[in-house]
Each structure stands twice: as structure tokens, then as C-alpha cells.
Amino acid sequence: MAIFSLILYTIISSFILHFILSLFFRKRYPVPLPPGPKPWPIIGNIVQLGPKPHQSTASMARTYGPLMHLRMGFVDVVVAASASVAAQFLKNHDANFSSRPPNSGAKHMAYNYHDLVFAPYGPRWRMLRKICSVHLFSAKALDDFRHVRQEEVRTLTRALANAGQKPIKLGQLLNVCTTNALARVMLGKRVFADGTNGIDPQAEEFKLMVVEMMVLAGVFNIGDFIPALDWMDIQGVAGKMKKLHARFDAFLTTILEEHKGKRVGESKEQGDLLNTLISLKNEEDDNGGKLTDTEIKALLLNLFIAGTDTSSSTVEWAIAELIRNPKILAQAQQEIDKVVGKDRLVVESDLAQLAYLEAIVKETFRLHPSTPLSLPRIASESCEINGYFIPKGSTLLVNVWAIARDPNEWVDPLEFRPERFLPGGEKPKVDVKGNDFEVIPFGAGRRICPGMSLGIRMVQLMTATLIHSFNWALPTGQLPEKLNMEEAFGLTLQRADPLVVHPIPRLEAQVYGG
Numbered sequence: 001m002a003i004f005s006l007i008l009y010t011i012i013s014s015f016i017l018h019f020i021l022s023l024f025f026r027k028r029y030p031v032p033l034p035p036g037p038k039p040w041p042i043i044g045n046i047v048q049l050g051p052k053p054h055q056s057t058a059s060m061a062r063t064y065g066p067l068m069h070l071r072m073g074f075v076d077v078v079v080a081a082s083a084s085v086a087a088q089f090l091k092n093h094d095a096n097f098s099s100r101p102p103n104s105g106a107k108h109m110a111y112n113y114h115d116l117v118f119a120p121y122g123p124r125w126r127m128l129r130k131i132c133s134v135h136l137f138s139a140k141a142l143d144d145f146r147h148v149r150q151e152e153v154r155t156l157t158r159a160l161a162n163a164g165q166k167p168i169k170l171g172q173l174l175n176v177c178t179t180n181a182l183a184r185v186m187l188g189k190r191v192f193a194d195g196t197n198g199i200d201p202q203a204e205e206f207k208l209m210v211v212e213m214m215v216l217a218g219v220f221n222i223g224d225f226i227p228a229l230d231w232m233d234i235q236g237v238a239g240k241m242k243k244l245h246a247r248f249d250a251f252l253t254t255i256l257e258e259h260k261g262k263r264v265g266e267s268k269e270q271g272d273l274l275n276t277l278i279s280l281k282n283e284e285d286d287n288g289g290k291l292t293d294t295e296i297k298a299l300l301l302n303l304f305i306a307g308t309d310t311s312s313s314t315v316e317w318a319i320a321e322l323i324r325n326p327k328i329l330a331q332a333q334q335e336i337d338k339v340v341g342k343d344r345l346v347v348e349s350d351l352a353q354l355a356y357l358e359a360i361v362k363e364t365f366r367l368h369p370s371t372p373l374s375l376p377r378i379a380s381e382s383c384e385i386n387g388y389f390i391p392k393g394s395t396l397l398v399n400v401w402a403i404a405r406d407p408n409e410w411v412d413p414l415e416f417r418p419e420r421f422l423p424g425g426e427k428p429k430v431d432v433k434g435n436d437f438e439v440i441p442f443g444a445g446r447r448i449c450p451g452m453s454l455g456i457r458m459v460q461l462m463t464a465t466l467i468h469s470f471n472w473a474l475p476t477g478q479l480p481e482k483l484n485m486e487e488a489f490g491l492t493l494q495r496a497d498p499l500v501v502h503p504i505p506r507l508e509a510q511v512y513g514g
């Protein structure tokens with residue numbers, strides 16, 4: 001009983017204190033804040049966000065405009081919901097928005113900001129980003145590990161060809177493929193069985209952990225916005241984060257210690273990233289910084305979380321769209337058959353000749369961007385944008401999902417229409433790489449996704465291979481036009497109903513490798 005009285009007392013006194021303080025310290029700004037829905041006392045607009053904030057803020061933007069102000073507890077939040085407003089923040093004012101706001105996910109799950117995703121913009125962020133750019137994402141690194149991606153996609157194809165009459169959960173197998181491909185580059189070995197004998201229970205567990213992390217990271221935790229209530233962990237989010245972190249940390253510590261025990265060359269892939277990271281521990285970077293074990297684990301965690309489900313769920317959405325649009329699927333199969341033939345699988349060097357496939361992938365990134373609110377940024381200083389005041393410390397959310405469905409930018413924006421990206425279409429020159437702000441699934445500016453080239457290659461290779469190697473059917477009784485395309489809640493855009501399908505091989509049996 002005493003604890004309840006204490007909680008009640010704390011809540012009531014914070015309300016009264018806030019009310020009195022806001023009377024005395026009402027802020028005066030030189031120009032107005034952007035428009036937005038009226039906030040409730042103390043909690044502000046938290047409740048109005050609901051379970052799918054990218055959807056709720058998109059619908060608010062229809063009333064208040066593409067630059068909107070929300071109040072979340074004690075934190076100012078600005079939402080950019082049009083291409084031109086996003087460009088203002090991520091191009092013209094990018095330097096001012098190059099750090100991420102403090103949040104419980106970074107504290108409890110990302111080794112207290114010792115990672116790359118949440119590192120404040122500065123020398124340590126630069127060091128971590130450079131390591132990844134050179135050893136993982138450079139054109140050379142991508143080419144060196146091309147065989148790994150192709151082998152893992154081949155393994156996926158074999159598992160699908162062996163599925164027989166049983167319908168399969170496609171997302172799960174795609175996730176095994178992206179995770180193993182990344183693990184071989186980062187750790188020199190697969191982390192899961194390949195799915196040819198059914199799903200590895202460890203893979204199931206790992207995907208669930210990744211999805212749980214995305215879901216927890218996507219929760220608007222009240223303690224982040226009302227610091228006085230942080231200790232109560234009202235939603236139980238911090239507790240869950242700490243438990244999940246302990247599981248991930250055990251997994252990563254084992255991998256790191258095993259690796260330290262190995263001599264260089266014992267890893268199956270020569271020069272895997274973890275070997276490089278361990279060797280860099282003794283070297284100072286340009287600013288005299290050295291990598292620590294914690295930073296290595298935090299970086300591995302970032303790459304596994306940011307680099308697996310993002311790509312696999314994009315491919316899952318692409319196949320769902322193609323099942324609903326059989327004419328587009330048939331046209332893509334025709335294009336790939338012409339370039340690749342029917343007696344081998346697609347390889348990465350084919351991709352440059354597959355313009356229609358590229359358009360399908362762009363259209364999937366447009367309608368189903370895997371991080372619909374991108375990752376938040378913070379205003380290091382106050383600034384003025386489009387005549388509105390953006391206070392220092394504001395959190396910036398760029399609604400890339402809403403921007404890519406903006407009827408002012410796109411004809412029939414909800415239609416899946418790859419042709420719009422082809423010559424003669426409405427946006428033939430538009431790309432998804434952060435220069436054309438009407439479709440920015442990888443963000444833009446200094447903190448744009450560093451894994452973009454890898455992500456695009458992997459999504460294109462998997463999608464092309466699945467289109468070329470199989471026809472796709474839904475379990476008996478399900479109609480393609482009735483396929484549920486609802487989105488689930490989380491930082492990444494999962495399908496509410498995982499895609500369950502029958503892959504029907506369309507190439508000669510020996511192509512799948514028996």
C-alpha cells in the first residue's frame with residue numbers, strides 16, 4: 001500500500017510542480033514553434049502517438065502540415081513529413097542534427113552509448129564509422145565477400161526447393177540467410193543451421209531477440225520524456241531491455257572470447273571483421289582513441305541488429321507485393337530469364353542488367369521502408385526552419401514512410417507500381433540513396449545508413465533469386481488480393497502476419513544443388 005501511495009504522491013506532485021513551473025517559466029521564442037496538436041499537461045502528446053507512431057504522425061501531418069511540433073513529456077519533438085522539410089533538416093541543417101537523443105534503449109541495450117548507432121557525433125563516432133566503412137562497406141570489402149552472399153543465397157534457395165508440400169514462413173528463412181551472410185563476414189562463421197533440415201531453434205530464438213530489440217527500441221518509453229518518472233519504469237520497458245541485453249551480451253562475450261583464443265587464419269573466412277577489430281585494439285586512431293572490448297561487442301550488436309532484419313523484412317514485403325501483383329512477377333521473371341537463362345542461379349554481376357528488378361526493389365523500399373521513422377536525431381543548437389523555431393534539444397523524427405506516400409510527390413502513392421522508376425515513368429532518375437528526399441529509406445546526411453550499399457546488394461540479390469527460382473502460391477484457400485498487408489509495431493516495419501507461402505521451383509532440379 002505504501003508504495004502505491006508513494007507513486008500517487010509523486011505523480012500528483014509532479015503535475016502540480018509542472019503546472020506552477022510552466023506558469024512562471026513559459027518560454028518565449030523569437031518565432032513560433034511549428035504547429036501541432038495541443039499537448040496534455042505533463043505527458044504532452046504521448047498518448048496520441050498510439051501503437052504505430054509513423055501512421056499516427058502521418059495522419060496528424062495532414063492536419064498540421066509537414067513540419068509539426070509535438071510535446072512528449074518534457075521533450076520537444078519535431079516531425080518532418082515532406083521531402084522538402086526533410087531536406088531542410090538532413091541537408092541544410094544536417095550538422096546541427098548529427099547526434100541522437102538520449103534514450104533508454106541506448107543506455108540499457110547498446111552498452112550505454114558505446115556503440116556506433118547512438119554514439120554522439122564526434123571523434124569516437126568517426127572512429128567506429130571509419131572502421132566499418134573501410135573493413136565492411138568499402139567497394140573492395142563488398143567485392144571480397146561477394147562469394148559469401150551468393151553462397152548463402154544459394155543455401156536459402158536449396159532450403160526453399162526442399163520445402164515440399166509444407167507452407168513455409170518466408171521471413172524466418174530470409175533472416176537466417178542475411179544473418180549467416182553477415183556473420184561469416186563479421187565472425188568468420190555461420191551462426192545458424194541453414195534451414196535445409198527445418199528451422200534451427202537457435203535461429204528462431206535469435207530472430208525473436210532481434211525483433212524484440214526493435215520492438216523495445218520503438219516503444220516511446222515514458223521515462224525518456226518525463227525523467228522524474230524514469231525510476232518507476234511504468235511500462236516495464238527498462239526491465240525488459242536489461243534482460244534482453246544480458247542475453248545478447250552473453251552471446252557476444254562468448255563469440256569475442258572464442259575469437260581471441262583463435263590464431264589468425266583459423267577462422268573460415270580470411271580477415272573477418274572481428275579479427276580486424278581485435279587487432280585494432282592495440283592501435284591508437286588519429287585522435288588517440290583505442291577500441292575497447294565493450295565497443296567491439298556494441299559494434300557487433302549494432303551490425304547484427306541493423307543489418308539483418310532490415311534486409312530480410314524488405315524482401316518479405318517484396319514477395320508479398322509480387323504475390324498480390326502476378327503481372328509484375330511474370331514481367332520480372334521474363335527479364336531475369338533473358339539475362340540469366342534457366343540453368344543457373346542469379347549472381348551479383350547480373351544485377352546491373354536487371355532494370356525492372358531494380359525498380360521493384362526501389363518500389364518496395366518506398367512503400368515498406370524498414371525503419372519508417374528513420375532513427376531519431378537531436379538539435380544540438382536552436383535554429384529556425386521554414387520560419388518556425390526549433391528549440392535546442394528537440395528530437396527530430398523524419399517520417400520516411402509518410403514522405404514516400406505523399407500524394408504531392410507520387411501518383412497513386414499506395415499502388416505498387418515499379419514502372420514509376422523506369423524511363424517514361426514519373427520518377428525515372430530518382431534513387432533511394434539519400435539524395436532524392438522523396439524516398440529516403442536509408443536516411444540522409446552525415447548519419448545516413450553506412451550499410452546502404454550492402455543492404456541494397458543483398459536485397460536485390462535475394463529478391464532476384466526468389467523471383468527467378470520460384471513461383472509463389474499462398475496456402476489453400478487464401479486469395480492474393482486478400483493477403484493481409486498490415487504492419488506490426490516496432491522500430492522496424494514487420495508484417496503483422498508473417499508471410500506463409502509455398503515456393504514452387506521453376507528451374508531444373510540440378511540448379512538448386514540437390
Ligand code: HEM
Pocket residue numbers: 116117118129182302303304306307308310311314369370371374375376441442443444445446447448449450451452454455456459
Ligand atoms: C534494407 C536495409 C537497410 C535499411 C532500410 C537501413 C536503414 C537505416 C536508417 C534509416 C538509418 C538511420 C539513418 C539516419 O539517421 O539518417 C540507418 C542507420 C544505420 N544502419 Fe542501416 N539500414 C539497412 C541496412 C543496414 C546494414 C546491412 C547495416 C550493417 C550491416 C546497417 C547498419 C546501420 C548502422 C550502423 C546505422 C547507424 C549509423 C550512424 O548512426 O552513424 N544498416 N539504417
